[in-house]
Amino acid sequence: MTEKLLIDDIxxxxxxxxxxxxxxxxxxxxxxxxxxxxxxDIHLLAATKTIPVEVINHAIKSGVTLIGENRxxxxxxxxxxxxxxxxxxxxxxxxxNKVRQxxxxxxxxxxxxxxxxxxxxxxxxxxxxxxxxxxVEINIGGEESKSGIKPDEAExxxxxxxxxxxxxxxxxxxxxPICEKIEENLRYFxxxxxxxxxxxxxxxxxxxxxxxxxxxxxxxxxxxxCGANIVRVxxxxxxxxxxxx
Numbered sequence: 001m002t003e004k005l006l007i008d009d010i011x012x013x014x015x016x017x018x019x020x021x022x023x024x025x026x027x028x029x030x031x032x033x034x035x036x037x038x039x040x041d042i043h044l045l046a047a048t049k050t051i052p053v054e055v056i057n058h059a060i061k062s063g064v065t066l067i068g069e070n071r072x073x074x075x076x077x078x079x080x081x082x083x084x085x086x087x088x089x090x091x092x093x094x095x096x097n098k099v100r101q102x103x104x105x106x107x108x109x110x111x112x113x114x115x116x117x118x119x120x121x122x123x124x125x126x127x128x129x130x131x132x133x134x135x136v137e138i139n140i141g142g143e144e145s146k147s148g149i150k151p152d153e154a155e156x157x158x159x160x161x162x163x164x165x166x167x168x169x170x171x172x173x174x175x176x177p178i179c180e181k182i183e184e185n186l187r188y189f190x191x192x193x194x195x196x197x198x199x200x201x202x203x204x205x206x207x208x209x210x211x212x213x214x215x216x217x218x219x220x221x222x223x224x225x226c227g228a229n230i231v232r233v234x235x236x237x238x239x240x241x242x243x244x245x
Contacts, residue, residue: 122166
């Protein structure tokens with residue numbers, strides 16, 4: 001009985017995804033056009049925290065090419081079962097003592113919030129003979145409860161990280177404060193876009209400002225209008241999360 005319930009639940013979640021995926025991709029295309037870009041210029045990252053692998057693989061077969069996990073242990077528990085045709089990112093907070101477990105398992109770490117963390121990622125990457133792509137996380141709202149570096153320290157810290165041979169800075173990521181009105185989101189997203197443009201103009205060695213990752217289920221369209229080219233969408237794709245971790 002339990003197995004049948006699980007199968008039925010997965011089938012229902014796949015159905016929910018199919019309905020939502022069509023809507024999300026359409027909205028991304030509309031927002032991209034409004035921002036003067038093409039839908040193909042925007043990378044939809046399916047945020048798969050607590051989502052069963054069966055549902056993730058269904059999403060990949062349906063067209064999702066980029067997935068992101070928040071937690072190292074959850075990613076590792078799913079690693080052998082993912083459809084390997086999708087690219088994997090780590091998007092959640094990463095502790096220095098877990099770096100060795102994740103380097104080489106993902107294509108990008110989006111949540112690098114210190115020189116110390118970047119140094120450890122670089123060291124572990126060099127041991128494996130690889131270079132790990134990273135995004136530097138910005139705490140754009142200055143919230144004490146969130147990780148990320150202060151905007152006014154971004155250039156200095158990115159310059160320090162750029163000297164590390166085992167990582168390559170590919171852009172910025174942020175999680176803005178929860179806002180009741182979209183106008184408030186736009187303010188934070190505009191600040192991120194300006195920071196992204198300013199740092200890009202510095203032409204720092206070993207820094208390739210290709211990606212601005214911001215916007216989630218409730219605000220991904222606004223983020224695209226402000227320049228995001230990676231949006232991290234979970235609930236709007238998979239429905240409300242109700243799976244244990």
